Amino acid sequence: EAGVAQSPRYKIIEKRQSVAFWCNPISGHATLYWYQQILGQGPKLLIQFQNNGVVDDSQLPKDRFSAERLKGVDSTLKIQPAKLEDSAVYLCASSLRGSTVDTQYFGPGTRLTVL
Amino acid sequence: GNSVTQMEGPVTLSEEAFLTINCTYTATGYPSLFWYVQYPGEGLQLLLKATKADDKGSNKGFEATYRKETTSFHLEKGSVQVSDSAVYFCALSDQYSGAGSYQLTFGKGTKLSVIP
Numbered sequence: 001e002a003g004v005a006q007s008p009r010y011k012i013i014e015k016r017q018s019v020a021f022w023c024n025p026i027s028g029h030a031t032l033y034w035y036q037q038i039l040g041q042g043p044k045l046l047i048q049f050q051n052n053g054v055v056d057d058s059q060l061p062k063d064r065f066s067a068e069r070l071k072g073v074d075s076t077l078k079i080q081p082a083k084l085e086d087s088a089v090y091l092c093a094s095s096l097r098g099s100t101v102d103t104q105y106f107g108p109g110t111r112l113t114v115l
Numbered sequence: 116g117n118s119v120t121q122m123e124g125p126v127t128l129s130e131e132a133f134l135t136i137n138c139t140y141t142a143t144g145y146p147s148l149f150w151y152v153q154y155p156g157e158g159l160q161l162l163l164k165a166t167k168a169d170d171k172g173s174n175k176g177f178e179a180t181y182r183k184e185t186t187s188f189h190l191e192k193g194s195v196q197v198s199d200s201a202v203y204f205c206a207l208s209d210q211y212s213g214a215g216s217y218q219l220t221f222g223k224g225t226k227l228s229v230i231p
Contacts, residue, residue, distance in 0.1 A: 004158075033218075042119075042204055042221030043159070056218065091158065100208045100217040101147050101166045106159040 002026065004107035006092050012113045018080035021110045025073070025094030032069055033104065034077050035091040043091055049075065050098055079112075087114045117142045121205050121222035128195055128229050136190040136225045138179075138205035146209035148172075148181050148188040149219070153202045162190075162203070195229045202226045 005024040013019050025032050030051050035043035046065065047057040052072040060067070064083070069075040079086055089109040095102040122137040140146065150162040150172070163172030168183035177192045188205060205222040 040223070042206075042223050043219075044221075045218055048218060093159075098217060101164075102208075102217075103149075103161050103164065104219060105161070106151075108158040 006107035016081040020078045023075045023092030029094035031095045031098030033093040037089040082114045117220045119222035125226040131194045134192040134195045138188045142209045146207040149206045151204040
């Protein structure tokens with residue numbers, strides 16, 4: 001079974017530029033998550049999709065971050081414009097149904113450096 | 116709100132030593148508990164989980180028991196190897212986010228280094 005795919009793996013941009021990350025979840029997984037992991041901390045949820053609908057984006061900085069999940073499969077996360085404090089690893093995860101007992105499967109992440 | 120507290124690292128052990136990484140949690144409901152591991156340069160992988168009180172999760176020689184009375188889920192391994200060097204994250208799933216979905220809340224992670 002193929003895992004969660006993410007691209008790119010690394011990105012370096014200057015502040016005020018824009019950047020986009022792509023995620024392809026495990027086939028058949030209804031729930032998709034984007035996390036931000038700042039160095040030395042645990043992942044923090046940014047947004048959660050159930051199929052192609054948003055179920056929680058309360059921690060997404062909506063003035064600069066946006067995300068979509070087309071046709072309930074792939075997802076993109078965009079930052080525009082980027083700030084220095086956005087430097088982090090962005091993780092995508094998926095789970096079968098999003099229930100409390102479900103396992104979330106994580107992709108390798110995209111390491112973003114904002115200069 | 117929900118929270119997870121892990122022992123601070125880094126933890127450095129010699130090969131074949133006994134490992135304990137403490138994890139305690141605060142949750143409003145009846146969470147499921149997880150340990151994830153992040154090897155250098157890789158993504159998070161599920162190590163083990165427990166979904167109800169007194170359950171023991173185990174994998175690759177690691178164990179953790181869901182203790183509701185002490186709200187703990189400590190990770191243990193009897194004999195660590197160099198290949199166990201990684202960052203370990205304790206997490207809980209409890210917060211309902213709508214549409215039948217729940218969220219993970221993570222601890223800050225504990226870095227383990229095992230030396231030969």
